[in-house]
Amino acid sequence: MTRFLPATLAVMRRELGGYFLTPVAYVFTIIFLLLAGVFTFQLGGFFEGGQADLRSFFTWHPWLYLFLVPAVSMRLWAEERKQGTIELLLTLPVPLSSAVVGKFLAAWLFTGLALALTAPMWITVNYLGSPDNGSIITAYLGSFLMAGGFLAIGSMISATTRNQVIAFVVSVVLCLGFLLAGFGAVLDFLSGWAPQPIVEAVAGFSFLTRFSNIAKGVIDARDVLFFLALIAVCLFATAVIIDTKKGG
């Protein structure tokens, strides 16, 4: 246990540094900011709303993350398998949990950094009017939590393959499932034949519903717990997958 923290930090530091060794980090950040801008101003009707808030900005985050987060998480483990460095990493005196958590935290911090770079939008809104900064902070936290949920799913999928493209596609599909779980059409379709508790359970997994609560500025402990529990479960699954599928 004493090795957990230093080993986790060492893994996290290497992984985070790795993002900036190639153009990937810069390309990702620029695309993220561009899309955030396009969605907010073009599709979100930021100006038409006539209101100084970031509602139209946050509404699009689930959809932004759907494609961008799997692009970050796809390499987490698939790349280690492909390069053979997984054998090196797992024969260093690093607990498997450190490796899994360290890599996840690096990806999460990196995504958080991209999110933090949207702060000029927040500043602009404050310049234009007087928004409810409390709810904006809440929405940022919710967005960050949701990114963590997407990343943990992506980490789990990345652990199953040595092919980043497969990891990307499967993660997008799975994350889409989590988004759509809250859609009326999906729930209507389900309630046609599935028992009510299952319909409710599916609805409960919806990222959209959970996030839209937080994005409105309403912090409900259940929503926060949902994302944290999802992260924990997916990281645990990542460790189990790596542990049982190391050789192949």
Place this chain on the structure above:
Amino acid sequence: MIEITSLVKHFGPILAVDGVSFSVARGEVLGFLGPNGAGKSTTMKMVTGFLVPTSGTATVAGHDVTREPLAVKARIGYLPEGAPAYPDMTPEGFLNFVARVRGLSGSRRRARIDEVVSRVNLQGVMRQPIDTLSKGFKRRVGLAQAILHDPEVLIMDEPTDGLDPNQKHEVRNLINQMASTKAIILSTHILEEVEAVCTRAIIINRGKVVADGTPAQLKARHSSGRLDDVFRAITTGDTARSGKAGRP
């Protein structure tokens, strides 16, 4: 220093390692010989804690690898087959990462890195991405990583494979320099290497140990007195021409 007892490894229906036992003491350099697919790498992966044995035990300095994997990993330096390393990192970044994970910090970390870098002659390329390095330099990076913490036990999977004669010579010199203070296992299918560096050799075939002795003892098993003849006789079951060679 290394005690291996009845190690067995199944990959589904494939029996890769079939009851291998041997031990290696400090000051010994054990050559692990065998045709491709004999089970050399799989055995090493179990000793280093990467793969879990189907049955049998491996202990390093008294620590069982399945029960105390971190204690074992801390005592071993391991060069996996092909010397995997993070391609985007520089040797400097990579060695710093390994040092951190191994709990080396501050001035001790710098001193150890300086020491191994001059030992394997990496000075000129410390700031160059690893994937731009030649094969010889990549191998040296792998070796540097393996001896960074001055381990009691050094395990190298085909350390000279794919190197030119001069590079092979350098690697063998390095092994000879360290031989007296460590317990070393190296796998190879180059028989001259055994005579150049090993104090003892084990030949394995289809997962089983078929010969174990000093290079001189092994050579005496064939009338020609040549190691290649012994190797061929033992691993192809060609007993007609092999004179004294047979199952131990």
